[in-house]
Amino acid sequence: MKKVGICRICGKYAKLTFEHVPPQSAFNSNPVFFQKSVHLHDKKSFLYGKKIRSNQGAGGYYLCKSCNNLTGSYYGDSYKKFAYMGMMALTHRILASKDITFEYALQPLNILKQILAMFMAIDTSDQLLNLEGLADFILDKDSRALPDSLRVFVYHTITKQVRNGWGMARTEKGFHHLGEITFPPFGVVYALDSEPTRNDFYEITDFKNFNFNQTVQARLSIPFLTPKTYIPGLYN
Structure with missing residues (x-):
C-alpha cells in the first residue's frame, strides 16, 4: 500500500x-524500538507499555520524494561527518x-x-510547517x-532514550516551546519564541551565517547530558 499524505x-x-531521523549514515541503520503516546499514557489500551519495532532505523514516512532526496543530497553527508566526529x-x-571539547571540521550551514x-x-x-520562511530556508x-x-x-x-518530538515545558525560567531529538x-533541541530550558546547551543558531558547503575548523565545547525521561527538556 502506498503511503500518501x-x-x-x-x-x-x-x-x-x-x-531516517537522523540520516541513515549517521549510525541510524539498525532496527530500533520506539513508543507512541498510546504506549506511554493510555493504561486501558492493550498497547500500553509495549513498543514498536522499526526495521529501517529511526524515522517514518514524513517527506515527499523530492524533499527527501533534496535534503539528503545537500545536507546528509555533512551531518554524517559531524556525527562521526561527535562519536x-x-x-x-x-x-x-561536564563539557566535551573537540576539534571539528564541519560545514555549519x-x-x-x-x-x-x-x-x-x-x-x-x-507549527514548523506553518512557520513562515522555515521551509524556504531548508529547501534553498x-x-x-x-x-x-x-x-x-x-x-x-x-x-x-528516544525523544523525537515537540511540546511545551515549564521551568523556573517560564514556559518553553521546544522540540528535541x-x-x-x-x-538536538530547538526553542521557538521562547528561551531554552537550560543555559548550558551549545547553541548552533549562528551556523546560519556560513555559506553552503563552507568548511571550517572549530573547537567546540559541547555539554554531556542524560535525558531523564522521554519528555523533552528534562535531564539527570
Missing part, C-alpha cells in the same frame, strides 16, 4: 517516502568533565539545515534567512 517540509499532498569526541571524553529538516519531519503539530541551499523566532542547540549523549552522539 502531507509532506512535512513543502506541505504538498504526495506519496511519502521513509525519512570520536565521546570516546575520548574525560568522564569527570549544512548541518543546521539537516537538523531543522529532521525537526520538520517529526513535527505532527505543523544558499538561504541564510532562518526565522528569528527559532533557535537551535546541541548536546552530547549516549542514551538511546536524541540519537547518539548528539541530542
Whole structure:
C-alpha cells in the first residue's frame, strides 16, 4: 500500500517516502524500538507499555520524494561527518568533565539545515510547517534567512532514550516551546519564541551565517547530558 499524505517540509499532498531521523549514515541503520503516546499514557489500551519495532532505523514516512532526496543530497553527508566526529569526541571524553571539547571540521550551514529538516519531519503539530520562511530556508541551499523566532542547540549523549518530538515545558525560567531529538552522539533541541530550558546547551543558531558547503575548523565545547525521561527538556 502506498503511503500518501502531507509532506512535512513543502506541505504538498504526495506519496511519502521513509525519512531516517537522523540520516541513515549517521549510525541510524539498525532496527530500533520506539513508543507512541498510546504506549506511554493510555493504561486501558492493550498497547500500553509495549513498543514498536522499526526495521529501517529511526524515522517514518514524513517527506515527499523530492524533499527527501533534496535534503539528503545537500545536507546528509555533512551531518554524517559531524556525527562521526561527535562519536570520536565521546570516546575520548574525560568522564569527570561536564563539557566535551573537540576539534571539528564541519560545514555549519549544512548541518543546521539537516537538523531543522529532521525537526520538520517529526513535527505532527505543523507549527514548523506553518512557520513562515522555515521551509524556504531548508529547501534553498544558499538561504541564510532562518526565522528569528527559532533557535537551535546541541548536546552530547549516549542514551538511546528516544525523544523525537515537540511540546511545551515549564521551568523556573517560564514556559518553553521546544522540540528535541536524541540519537547518539548528539541530542538536538530547538526553542521557538521562547528561551531554552537550560543555559548550558551549545547553541548552533549562528551556523546560519556560513555559506553552503563552507568548511571550517572549530573547537567546540559541547555539554554531556542524560535525558531523564522521554519528555523533552528534562535531564539527570
